[in-house]
Amino acid sequence: MSGPTADWEKAGDSFYRKIKFYEAILDPELELEYHVIAGAVYGGALALYRDQERIQTYRSTPSFKSSIDVYSCAGRLIRRINWDKGNIRGLGWSDDEKLLVVTEDGTVRCYYDLHGDFTQFSLGNGAEEHGVVACRFWSHGLVALLSNNRLIAVSNYLEPRPRLLALPPSDMVHSWAIIPPAYTLSRSVEVLLAVGETLYVIDSTEAEDRVLPNGPFQHISVSPNGLYIALYAEGGKVWMIMSDFQSKIGEYESKTKTVPKDVQWCGNDSVVLAWEDEIHMIGPNGAFLRYYYDAWVHLIPDIDGVRLITNDVCEFLQKVPDATVEVHKYGSTSPASVLLDAVQQLESESPKADEDIQLIRPKLPDAVAICVEAAGQEYHSRWQKQLLKAASFGKSILDVYSSDDFVGVCETLRILNAVRDYRIGLPLTYEQYTRLTPVQLIRRLINRSEYLLAIRLSEFLRLPTNNIYVHWAARKARHSSADQESVCRSIVARLSSKRGISFEMIARAAYDEGHGDLATALLHHEARAGKQVPLLMSMSEDELALDKAIASGDPDLVFIVLLNLKKQIPLASFFRMLSNRPMAMALVETSARDQDTSLLKDLYYQDDRRLDGSRLLFSEALAQSAPQTKVDKLKLASKLLADSTKDSAALLTSRLIQETQSLIKVQSSLDNDRPASSQTKFTGLSLNQTVYQLVLGSQIKRANKLAADFHLPPKVSEWIRLRALVVARNWDELEDIARRNKKSPIGWEPYFNEILGAGKIKLAGGTFVAKCTNLTVSERSEMWIKCGMFSRAGDELVKAKDLEGLEKLKKRAGPEGAGEIERMMAGLRLKR
Amino acid sequence: MAPHPGIDTDQIREKIRRDLFGLLEGIQGKKNLVIEKSLADVIGIFVKFSTLQEHGVDKLFLLENNNVDSSQKNVVFLARGEKALKPIAVAEQIQRLQKNSSIEHDFSVIWAPRRTLVSDKILEESGVLGDLSVEVLPLYFVPLEQDVLSLCFEDSFSDIYLRRDPTSIFLGAQALMDLQNSHGLFPRIIGKGDQAQRLMELLLRMRSEAAAEDNATTFGPMPSAYVESLIVIDREIDMATPLLTQLTYEGLIDEMFGIQYNSAEIDSSIVGPAPGAQQPARAEGTVAPGLKRKIMLDSTDKLYDQLRDTNFAIVDGLLNKVARRLQSDMHSPRDAKSTSELKEFISKLPGYQAEQQSLRVHIGLTEEMLKHTQSEIFRRCLEVQQNLADGTDPSSQHDSIEELIARDVPLPIILRLLCLESCVSGGLRQRDLENFKRLLLQAYGYQHLLTLASLEKMGMLKIRASANILFNPLGAGSGTVENSSTNYNYLRRVLRLIVDEVDEQNPNDISYVYSGYAPLSIRLVQCILQKQSLLAFTRGTQAPSTANGVASASNTSHGWQGFESALSNVRGATFSKVQKGEDAATKARNMLQGSAGGKVKTVVLMFLGGITFTEIAALRFLAKQEEGRRKLLICTTGIISGNSIMDAVMEKEDFSKG
Known part of the structure; x- marks a missing residue:
């Protein structure tokens, strides 16, 4: 194996290296010179299509169907997208590896995975009439240049909103470039247009002439960090300036009259000019390097270098990182380099190893750190190992060392080496990996269907794996040729024990591909009803959607399915669907009661729920205002129950409804009869209240008749009369009742209590206590006491010969009554 | 009533306040608040109108009055969105304002406790949804006292048992779920009654839905470390208790004057005029006529806190004692020797004044209540009630009831008596029931045909099925009745519901709250919490209090054990369900914590369908006995009384229209 510096070359003070990533990458027959090629950053995929407008050598076989081919960096064909949508004016990638294709008529297709699924939108803003000339892309957006020099910017592809930038000059555009929004002061994209001899900067509001004297510029290129601009002017001159146009940082004379086909930044400190088979690299301070190829070469700029693509190789040109220079530079005496030497001495069992260590002892921590860093930058595993070994050796000598960096680099290298393999073809550098982030790397692997590696890496990095499984299953559901049942079974078997699996996404994929049954079967395994139901509804699996919604227990879901169903299917089948689903039925009934009683009526009619139906009519009767319409509604209500003679509940209800009607009739005639002065309205009162009001209004005969007509129990009407008379303070009537009747249905005690409660003590005591013959002596004497009639109470006790009772009574009677009680007691004692 | 470690009701109260104020402040500028009547009362428990004003409320209107004006640009509605009526009212008032008002209003709606699909649909169909911002105030459990949480659903009783509308069960489950989310799973759910079972399910x-939702954690929620169990009691299993006249001080105030959300409106001729101008939050136009005075009845009134749960019979004496003490305290400066003693006295003076004020109120109340309890009608009713509860042949009471009807005693009292008879003796004979129906309708108006129908629908008034089964006191476990109604005749004996000698001064059993009748609902709670002492008590041997201590150490993990035959004579399903976390997580926690023995755990009681003040008093009596071992937290859908049940059922219309 060659030494670590074999592919280095020096330009000025810095070293540059060209790493050969992969060999024999493209079909040698593929005429790269006739292809437009675009590559995604971070070692991403390449997209190629044959440029139809370029003059081509004649082929005997007619050129095959045009297509956009997506390759990995190692030349593996990932996807061939057949293309028949017209001339392509822009081909580019976003940072998350979405392929953007812009056609002449302003249509933009965004291929969001590497498998040909796309979303599409149109640039509008006159793109159709004038035609798109070219496009420039940044991490998540693009700018299109129209033939009338108008510029249209799109700043994201999820919700694309194309908008026009400020009006640029109308002269011919020699070349153009963009500064991504992340690097501009205005935080929106800025466009550099080389028009005439000068350069214009255009953003959303204005077009500004920067008044540069050296144009016209054939090429403009902006550095990856947006700080520098490289301008190629006719005559072979290259200018490197700051992007704020304040100062010039370099100048270079290429001495070649041919205009290069491409100018790109390599990292942030050098510029690469590419001709057909020749590369010039201009470093700082005018130093330069030249590389020659024997085939057509393409430049793919990345954040920290440039990928060079020919039919044969994929190489990476970058500045050698500082740590690597320090370790490997020929003749270097840096501590890191000595440490590396020490470990080599150790392997050959030479005592020089110890000398080396002693030499750098004070700087050992730095040396270890540099070795670790350099290992990360190394592309060949042999040197990775060697450097890590050196670091490991060095740290074993140190007393205190935090191994975090060491372990981190080891882990990262394992990942990088795994994805750099030609079968995967992701030649990430250490810096690209850090910028890309592990999560995005996993996404790239998923998009390449490298599920196993993705899962392994996720587990290694302790990242969630559920999305990988879902993606795998969705792909399988979509493309599997096996019968749907077994596909479903195999997917479920694989995923059933995993957390965070969205079967809804898998089912949606299957449904989009037309596998409806499979989608349904898969949806059964989706745990979240909130996800199942909308998809089922869009698949018109209404009944299933309803069942799933019910199973979820979420009334809201059930409700929304029901609303949908009610609109779509005939009412009769809607009701049938409800009949064996109590929860849905309950929800329909509840909401219909508030909003749509006619629906409820239909429902009860179809289900033959007469009792419910008649109750509904009953409640409608309550809402009526005219007595006649009330009665009419009630008639309908009882008619509904006319046939159900066997059901005792129905019979009773029907009878009660009829009573209701008669009461309303009676009350309305009472209301008609009543004197205008009377405040009381009878309608709306209950039967008891009506009787009560009549008694209160001294219409006792009418009250009695009403009570009799409605078979009011005697006890009840007695109570009503009593209460009303007491409230009316109709004492004469009460006394009259006492006189007339020997017995009362409720006994005489209530009379006593009510009248006493109303404060008519004399009446209560004088008339009613004596009538309570069914009570005991002591109870009766208690009643006397309540009236303050102690002597009568005493008499009562004397009759019962209750000496003890009398004793107690004496105490309660107080000084005035005591004498009399004393006498009674004496009399009683005497009798004994 | 020490604060509960773990479940702190004060925190719940604070959270509701914070949420409400946050929502109000989220709307820029001054606003008019339109609030549903019942919510206004609930919020009035812990927020004064002046506090609302501090948060930008200019005027307060009641939704029911439909009188909100256009004096403010911002109009905020606060209502419950569960049923269609309130959202319809909100939509109509918004439309009215939009049409009539000269200024452009900014409308907001705050739904409590959750935003429903139905409310969205109604607002959407009235075309106002787009013009307003919709917020949610998660108002589930409202702390009435430190040991009482209520959902404050006024209609929960009639919703559940008359209309069979499960809304309050569902929201109750959500509220309990909320508790589980913040305090861990209830390790065991024990309960009785069909609706209680529904709640448990x-x-x-x-819980399983939450598992599907939650993507961040690998483990589900764990059983709580400081909650012992949840006991769910369905009102349906014991309808008789609320029908009896409550005889504790608080219960009797409720019977006579009605207590709503910790306050009662009482004639100022009884309690004297209000001392200060401190008015609780109250909507415009509801200012009570000068004769009424709203008095707060909660534990902030120290005197009331002492009196509320005692039997009314001894209140008189207690008040006397307090009055005498207060008098001697007030006159203590005569004996004060030094200035420091005098100073101490002065510093206590405001306390004395407050106490004196409250003493005056309670003496006034007690006088009025004594007058009432000594009246013949009251005593007659009580006698009938107690005879029925004792199991005296109900037909011997019919004459008394008939007389009371004839004497035009208020209908709710009569209905309570009849329903009580129906409940304790399994129904009335058909002939008797028909006779009473006719008497009632004639006496109180035929509109009560509907009232009676409702009572029958709820099963509170029914025809006795077959006299011999239920009247057999040994009908225990015969199984023929299949739990369709509670067999008081059997339970009266087995659980000793009737206790003849009651010492109201120093009660030794919960039966003191009804002067000799122990509420069945609370006896059932004792079946779980105090197995041994209850067994001893029902067998007539008074358990010595020391043995009591050992005995009730048996915890709820046994569920209903030992009382199965009693349970089979109580209406509805019986259940006892253990909730476990994932094994691995449980083990890990056990390792970390060791045995959590000896800690005071909380038992959460959920009274579905409502609870009476007397039952609360009985539970507090239990809590006192259990002090040091466990705490009781009482949850309910709402506070009820026999009167409020009847009030909900009674037909309000009559034929007087026109």
Whole structure:
């Protein structure tokens, strides 16, 4: 194996290296010179299509169907997208590896995975009439240049909103470039247009002439960090300036009259000019390097270098990182380099190893750190190992060392080496990996269907794996040729024990591909009803959607399915669907009661729920205002129950409804009869209240008749009369009742209590206590006491010969009554 | 009621406040807030109107009043979006403002506790969805006290049992899921009742749904380290308890005046006029007529905190004692010898004044309540209730009930008596039921045909199926009734629901809350938490308190064990489900933690369909017994009482129109 510096070359003070990533990458027959090629950053995929407008050598076989081919960096064909949508004016990638294709008529297709699924939108803003000339892309957006020099910017592809930038000059555009929004002061994209001899900067509001004297510029290129601009002017001159146009940082004379086909930044400190088979690299301070190829070469700029693509190789040109220079530079005496030497001495069992260590002892921590860093930058595993070994050796000598960096680099290298393999073809550098982030790397692997590696890496990095499984299953559901049942079974078997699996996404994929049954079967395994139901509804699996919604227990879901169903299917089948689903039925009934009683009526009619139906009519009767319409509604209500003679509940209800009607009739005639002065309205009162009001209004005969007509129990009407008379303070009537009747249905005690409660003590005591013959002596004497009639109470006790009772009574009677009680007691004692 | 380690209800309250203020501040400038009545009351528990004003609310309107004006550009609606009615009201008011108002309004809608598809659809169909911003206030459990969390759904009882609308069960499950997410899985879910089982199934389902949602963790949630179990009690298994008149102080206040969200509106002739002008958040136009005064009834009132859970019979005496102490404290400066003693007294003075104020309120209340409890009607009702609960032949009570009807006692009281009879004795004889129906309709109006139909639909009023099965006190485990209703006759004996000697001063059993009846729902909780002492108690041998300590160390991991035959006589499904984390994770934790023995764990109780104040009092009594071993956290869909049940069922319309 060659030494670590074999592919280095020096330009000025810095070293540059060209790493050969992969060999024999493209079909040698593929005429790269006739292809437009675009590559995604971070070692991403390449997209190629044959440029139809370029003059081509004649082929005997007619050129095959045009297509956009997506390759990995190692030349593996990932996807061939057949293309028949017209001339392509822009081909580019976003940072998350979405392929953007812009056609002449302003249509933009965004291929969001590497498998040909796309979303599409149109640039509008006159793109159709004038035609798109070219496009420039940044991490998540693009700018299109129209033939009338108008510029249209799109700043994201999820919700694309194309908008026009400020009006640029109308002269011919020699070349153009963009500064991504992340690097501009205005935080929106800025466009550099080389028009005439000068350069214009255009953003959303204005077009500004920067008044540069050296144009016209054939090429403009902006550095990856947006700080520098490289301008190629006719005559072979290259200018490197700051992007704020304040100062010039370099100048270079290429001495070649041919205009290069491409100018790109390599990292942030050098510029690469590419001709057909020749590369010039201009470093700082005018130093330069030249590389020659024997085939057509393409430049793919990345954040920290440039990928060079020919039919044969994929190489990476970058500045050698500082740590690597320090370790490997020929003749270097840096501590890191000595440490590396020490470990080599150790392997050959030479005592020089110890000398080396002693030499750098004070700087050992730095040396270890540099070795670790350099290992990360190394592309060949042999040197990775060697450097890590050196670091490991060095740290074993140190007393205190935090191994975090060491372990981190080891882990990262394992990942990088795994994805750099030609079968995967992701030649990430250490810096690209850090910028890309592990999560995005996993996404790239998923998009390449490298599920196993993705899962392994996720587990290694302790990242969630559920999305990988879902993606795998969705792909399988979509493309599997096996019968749907077994596909479903195999997917479920694989995923059933995993957390965070969205079967809804898998089912949606299957449904989009037309596998409806499979989608349904898969949806059964989706745990979240909130996800199942909308998809089922869009698949018109209404009944299933309803069942799933019910199973979820979420009334809201059930409700929304029901609303949908009610609109779509005939009412009769809607009701049938409800009949064996109590929860849905309950929800329909509840909401219909508030909003749509006619629906409820239909429902009860179809289900033959007469009792419910008649109750509904009953409640409608309550809402009526005219007595006649009330009665009419009630008639309908009882008619509904006319046939159900066997059901005792129905019979009773029907009878009660009829009573209701008669009461309303009676009350309305009472209301008609009543004197205008009377405040009381009878309608709306209950039967008891009506009787009560009549008694209160001294219409006792009418009250009695009403009570009799409605078979009011005697006890009840007695109570009503009593209460009303007491409230009316109709004492004469009460006394009259006492006189007339020997017995009362409720006994005489209530009379006593009510009248006493109303404060008519004399009446209560004088008339009613004596009538309570069914009570005991002591109870009766208690009643006397309540009236303050102690002597009568005493008499009562004397009759019962209750000496003890009398004793107690004496105490309660107080000084005035005591004498009399004393006498009674004496009399009683005497009798004994 | 020490704060709960682990599940801290104060944090929940703070979070709701933060969320609400965050949402309000998210809308620039001053705004008019239109709020649903029931939500206004809920939010009023912990936010004063002045605080809302600090967060940019200019005026407050009630959604139900439909009177929001165009005085502010920003109009914010806050409502529940579960049922169609509120979103429709919101949409209509937005349309009205858009049409009539001269200025262009910015509308926002805040849905609580979640945004529903239905509300979206309604707003979309009215064409206003595009013009407003939609936010969500995740208002699930609201802490009423440190040990009580309520969903505050006013209609939950009638929703679940009358309309069979599972919304509150579902939201209850979501609320419990919330607790699980922040405190770990309930290691065991024990419960009784069909709807309770439904809730448990929903919880399990939501857990698997969460597993499908969550992509960050390899392991699911773990069983909680400080929650012992979740006990779900379905109201349906014990309908009788709320029908009885509550006899604790708080319960009786609720019966007489109605307590809503920790406050009651009481005639100021009873409790005296309000001391300061501190008005809780209240919407415009609802300012109560001058005669009513809103008093807060929660644990911030120290006196009330002492009284609330005691039997009303002893409140009188307690108040006397407090009054005497306060009097001697207030007069202590006479004995003060030094200035430092005097200084100390002065510093205590504001406390005394607050106490005096609260004493005045509670003495006023107690006087009024004593008047009520001494009335003949009250005593008659109580007598009927207690006879029914005792298992006296119900037909012997019919005369009394008929008389009460004839005397025009308020309908809810009568309905409670009839339903109680139906519940405890498995229904009424058909002839009796028909007779009572007619009596009721004649006395209270035929519109109550619908009321009765609703009660029958809920199964609270029914015809006795076949007299001999249910009336057989040995009908235990005969299995013929298949749990379709609770057999109180059997349970009364087995679980000793009726306790004859009750010492209200120093109660030794939960039965003190109903002066001799132990609520079945709470007995069932005892079946899980206090197996040994309950067994001893039901056998009549009073367990000595020391033995009690050893006995109830048996934890809930046994579920219902030992009480299976009692359980089979209670309506609905019985379940006891263990929730495990993944094995590997469990092992890892056990290794890290060692045995977590000796720690005080929390038992979460979920009363689906509602809980009464008396049951809360009984649970607090249990909690006191368990102090040092475990804590109880009471969750419910809402606080209910017999009156609120009847109020929800009763037909409000009558034939007076026109």
